Amino acid sequence: MDILIAGVGGQGIILASRAIGAAALKTGLQVRTAETIGMAQREGSVVSHVRLGPTTTGPLIPRGRADILLALEPAEACRYLGYLKPDGRALISTTPVVPVMASLGATPYPLDDILGYLRNNIAGCHFLAAPDLACQAGSHRALNMVMLGALTNLDLPFPAETLLAAALKLLPDRVHEVNRRAFQLGKQALEV
Amino acid sequence: MRELLIGNHALARGAWEAGVRVAAAYPGTPSTEIIEALARYPEVYAEWAPNEKVALEVAIGASIGGARSLAAMKHVGVNVAADPLMTLAYTGVNAGLVLVSADDPGLFSSQNEQDNRFYARMAQIPCLEPADSQEVKDMVMQAFNLSEEFDTPVILRLTTRIAHSYSLVELGDRQEVPLKSYVKQPAKYVMLPAFGKARHVVVEERCLKLAAYAETAPLNRVEWADRRVGIITAGIAYQYVKEALPGVSVLKLGLTYPLPEKLICDFVKAVKTCYVVEELEPFLEDQIRAWGLGVIGKELVPREDELSSAIVARTVGSQVAAVAPELVAPDLTAVALPGMRAPGGQRAGEGPVPDARETTTAAPAELPGRPPLMCPGCPHRGVFYVLKKLRLVVAGDIGCYTLGATPPLQAMDSCICMGASLGVAMGLEKARGADFARRVVGVIGDSTFLHSGMTGLLDMVYNGGTGTLIILDNSTTAMTGHQDHPGTGYTASHQPAPKVDLEQIARALGVHRVQVVDSYNLETLERAIQEETAAREPSVIIARRPCALLKKEKEAVYAVSPANCLSCRYCLDLGCPAISFSDGHGVIDPVLCNGCGLCTQVCPGEAIRKAGEEDE
Numbered sequence: 128m129d130i131l132i133a134g135v136g137g138q139g140i141i142l143a144s145r146a147i148g149a150a151a152l153k154t155g156l157q158v159r160t161a162e163t164i165g166m167a168q169r170e171g172s173v174v175s176h177v178r179l180g181p182t183t184t185g186p187l188i189p190r191g192r193a194d195i196l197l198a199l200e201p202a203e204a205c206r207y208l209g210y211l212k213p214d215g216r217a218l219i220s221t222t223p224v225v226p227v228m229a230s231l232g233a234t235p236y237p238l239d240d241i242l243g244y245l246r247n248n249i250a251g252c253h254f255l256a257a258p259d260l261a262c263q264a265g266s267h268r269a270l271n272m273v274m275l276g277a278l279t280n281l282d283l284p285f286p287a288e289t290l291l292a293a294a295l296k297l298l299p300d301r302v303h304e305v306n307r308r309a310f311q312l313g314k315q316a317l318e319v
Numbered sequence: 320m321r322e323l324l325i326g327n328h329a330l331a332r333g334a335w336e337a338g339v340r341v342a343a344a345y346p347g348t349p350s351t352e353i354i355e356a357l358a359r360y361p362e363v364y365a366e367w368a369p370n371e372k373v374a375l376e377v378a379i380g381a382s383i384g385g386a387r388s389l390a391a392m393k394h395v396g397v398n399v400a401a402d403p404l405m406t407l408a409y410t411g412v413n414a415g416l417v418l419v420s421a422d423d424p425g426l427f428s429s430q431n432e433q434d435n436r437f438y439a440r441m442a443q444i445p446c447l448e449p450a451d452s453q454e455v456k457d458m459v460m461q462a463f464n465l466s467e468e469f470d471t472p473v474i475l476r477l478t479t480r481i482a483h484s485y486s487l488v489e490l491g492d493r494q495e496v497p498l499k500s501y502v503k504q505p506a507k508y509v510m511l512p513a514f515g516k517a518r519h520v521v522v523e524e525r526c527l528k529l530a531a532y533a534e535t536a537p538l539n540r541v542e543w544a545d546r547r548v549g550i551i552t553a554g555i556a557y558q559y560v561k562e563a564l565p566g567v568s569v570l571k572l573g574l575t576y577p578l579p580e581k582l583i584c585d586f587v588k589a590v591k592t593c594y595v596v597e598e599l600e601p602f603l604e605d606q607i608r609a610w611g612l613g614v615i616g617k618e619l620v621p622r623e624d625e626l627s628s629a630i631v632a633r634t635v636g637s638q639v640a641a642v643a644p645e646l647v648a649p650d651l652t653a654v655a656l657p658g659m660r661a662p663g664g665q666r667a668g669e670g671p672v673p674d675a676r677e678t679t680t681a682a683p684a685e686l687p688g689r690p691p692l693m694c695p696g697c698p699h700r701g702v703f704y705v706l707k708k709l710r711l712v713v714a715g716d717i718g719c720y721t722l723g724a725t726p727p728l729q730a731m732d733s734c735i736c737m738g739a740s741l742g743v744a745m746g747l748e749k750a751r752g753a754d755f756a757r758r759v760v761g762v763i764g765d766s767t768f769l770h771s772g773m774t775g776l777l778d779m780v781y782n783g784g785t786g787t788l789i790i791l792d793n794s795t796t797a798m799t800g801h802q803d804h805p806g807t808g809y810t811a812s813h814q815p816a817p818k819v820d821l822e823q824i825a826r827a828l829g830v831h832r833v834q835v836v837d838s839y840n841l842e843t844l845e846r847a848i849q850e851e852t853a854a855r856e857p858s859v860i861i862a863r864r865p866c867a868l869l870k871k872e873k874e875a876v877y878a879v880s881p882a883n884c885l886s887c888r889y890c891l892d893l894g895c896p897a898i899s900f901s902d903g904h905g906v907i908d909p910v911l912c913n914g915c916g917l918c919t920q921v922c923p924g925e926a927i928r929k930a931g932e933e934d935e
Contacts (some may be wrong), residue, residue: 136691152323159451160485165348165428166798168475169722170896171691185558186484189629189651202686229687230899231891240683250708268911 128284129188132175133207134199135224136168139271142199146275147283148293151179152287153293161186170226174207179284184264195281196249199257199274202225205241208248216251218277218317220270222258252279253317260312266302269309276313287314324488326455326481330419331356332488333456334389337415337463338496339363341381343374346799347393349419349482349691352895354391355788355802360810362493367802367811370737370770371396375403375418382416383508385499387463391419394435395736399771401438402777404472409518410508411470411525414499415463419935421477424598425625429799430717430736432623434599439576443526446474446576447538448554452486458573461538469532476575478598480555480625498807530577538573539585545646548639548726549590551583551603551614556596556626563632564639566646578606589610594619594635693722695872695897696867696913698838699791702762704893704917705845706730709761711852714743718764718774719798719866720791727894737767741775744786753785757852761788765821766796766804773824779857780829787851787858790821791838793866801869825859832858839864841920867913874914876930879905883926890918890927 130147148158156179163173169294176188186309190209198204199232204219211217221242223234229236246252255277261269275294279287295303324332331353334342342365344354368374371392378741381388392400404418420438423429430759439446449455455477462473472475503926506514532537548567552560553575562568569888570586572578587593587607590724595604595616604616619634634653640647693700703723706713707730713762715721715734724731733743740761748756763772766789779786796802803809808818825833830853837845844862884904891898898918907918909930919927 135689137694145485148323152321152487156484158323161480162483162485163427164483164800166691166722169694169719169798170689170692172689184562185555185628186480186486187559187627189562189627189632193649202689205683206686224896225899226687226689227442227692227891227894227896227898228690231727231888232900233726235685236687237683237685241686244683317469 128179128195129193130177130179130195130197130208131188131210132177132191132197132199133203134173135203136173137173138199138224140173140175140199142260142294142297143271144177145297146290147177147179149293149296150285150290153289156180156284157292158249159184159186172203172206177279195278197274197278199270201241201245202236204245207255211249214250215252215279216281217249218253218274218281219245220257220274221254222256255313255316257313260316261309263301264309264312265305266309272306272309273313273316276310276315277317279314280317320490321487322490323485324403324452325352325483325485326449326452326477327352327421327483328356328450329455329488329552330391330459330475330477331360332490334417334463335360335363335850336456336491337460338387338494339380339389339463340386340498341388342366342391343368343377345369345371345374345396346420346802347371347396348394348798348799349423349477349479350391350396350419351799351802353419354481354811357389365811367804368826369805371400372403375407378416378418379403379407379410379840382414383501385414385501387415387496389417389419390535392421393429394420394433395429395431397435397438399737404438405442406510406515407472408444409510409515409522411521412472413501414467414496415466416472417459417462417466417475418472419475419477421479422599423479425479425483426787427479427926430734432599434473434602435476436575437600437912439476440602442472443522444471444474444576445529445574446476447573448575448934449481449573450478450554450557450571451481452488454486454573455481458538458583464584468499469529471525471529477556478553478625489725509741519774521687526577530580531604533577533579534581535573535839538578539579540571540573540581541582542569542571544568545643546589547591548595549586550606550635551586551593551598552596552875553603554598556598556631559626559628559631560596562628563636563648563651564646565648566643567639572603575603578603580610583607584610587614595632596620596626596635626926642726658776690725691722692725692894692896693719694867694913695895695911696870698793698862698864698867698915698924699723700728700893700895700915701838701841701844701917702791702862703728703730703847704921705841706760706762709848710758711848712758714739714740714747714759716761716763716767718767718791720762720764723762725894731762738763738771738775739773741779741786741788744788745775745779745782745784748784748786753855756785759786759850761786763790764797765790765792765794765806767819767826769805773828776825776830776857776859777828784857785855787848787860789848789862792821792861792863794863795866795869797866801866821861825861830857830859832856833861833865834859835861837864838862838915839915841917867915870913876909876912876914877907877916877918877927878909878930879907880926883924885924885926887923889921889923893917893921
């Protein structure tokens, strides 16, 4: 299973990809990931490649091959949509992070067009107001945990509890409660 | 036991297992995590050196002293360390010495994408290239053995996708390698001309021995499959070849200098068509062609940017598919339709991703670009805001503050390499005169100043320059993830250390005009910059505030009072990610705001107040 995680530097994408990797490892799957570290982490567009299963292949997911696109920001979902396979599924946080140059009016941020495009062009497209749920859980910084919780509804090769445990292991004890709540809220948001 | 490790952590683990005792580095993406991980092993002395040259020299001393040692740096760091490296190649080692060069094809966080395998060839020392984390661990252990067996330093070359990719690694125990005895050997270690001349002969002999070893080295292997197509490859490119062309024969080189001539000749002759697939320069290809062998390489595979399985499929794969389609992964060669356009600031390989799917709705014409930016509360922001306002020529340097070049601040005129700001400012003055120097400043971070900025300042003092240097002192090496340096008061293993005083350094170098100002106070910043640029002697302004990301407690945030907002958008000129504009007034995101207060200082309408402060 190939999962592409896209978003904005500072949203906790590296932790999300490490948690998925650790959960897969715990389940006995092979794992390869590739992450953006360095300058782009400063509010730039970032992406993590997570590949689970037999690994005779490299760490980068080829375009048109990802099973799941996990996007923490709608414009970033659109930017990396080409990585998703035609029948792939996407889980997208709908709250925009508006770049400074868009605030200045130097570049457009057509949110409605972007959401419409995503909705109409992804077979299994799930939208989530993830920052609201994170705040409800107690911290805006738990956005990544909301998304991971929601992701467990997309037939991952391991149980939700394994992913939660793997993620919490990467976080300091004092934020476990908030993150546990965020994960559960995300999980419930997509359960039908 | 198996663990999921990034290449850099696998490297640290392998070095530890191989009994490394001393390791030194200067932080640089994508190499930084190596020393961070080694510093956690109690058996290893690991340090942040002020720069890569010193780091390698420390490793050389440790090797002469009998301890297995390692120096790690990013590709451009090897340029700084090239001076000791070229002579280290002559002296050889006592205990094993490995130089890790972490190259950055695709320039994820670098100023160029040079191919450091050429250093191995220039120094005539072995170069090893692993293809995943397990190979990183195995190869660093082999590198120490090779280093001792052949009395040579060894370059272990990583690239970003190796250094920062997770894959499974089998862990082993530490091998206790006893300290070798220290023997005084001037003919080996004192490179006077006479001794150097003799050692050059040793280097040439060693190179022949290494080339003979390469023929049967387990580091190189042939994976026979269909013999109509053969591919010679190394490093991460091997992974892309296996994914894009699963059916072809592959010669995977782990030792990429010196090359095994016979092994390669035999391979090329055994296949009908032979390709060379390597990232960046035709390093393997040129040497193979020099033996008169016909191979296809860079006429297909791009020299610039990083590779991917899709690029391998589209280039070599398309040619192979014409004769043997069954050897190629079918869906990777599919031609993608043009997709959305993403303007500026996007990496070439990752920007607009063509979308091959059938679409029912027109794609948004443009996606907002999202170049990296200074963080909310970044102490560099105010300095660049003032530099832009004063329309100064800014000779920049390497660090987070290089982002001062991006819109809307756009207050940087040059950025070449670590420490270049001062020399460039000096050259501008000597080219255009002292009056022009009234409009020029150099800007450099605290860590970069200690790395290689001091000599530039010394030059300005010594040679009668009258320029101004602004040291952006955020008390850390921020861009690479907050590593300590000689000015922070802590070592790589978080032990207290003497803290050098930047002000005293500037004065000791002969600068009489030194001011320390608060980076969050625009008025004093502007006054200081005007005063110092006007002065007809060298001057230093230390703009001081710790990196916003180091703050433990969040400061009280600011908010816009819509009633007082003049809709002038001046606050947006700061380029702060926390500030946006909607419904005719500025808006500050309380989650992102870091409480630096720059926006209140630029607001002409007194519309921005600290949250909780009462209206008058």
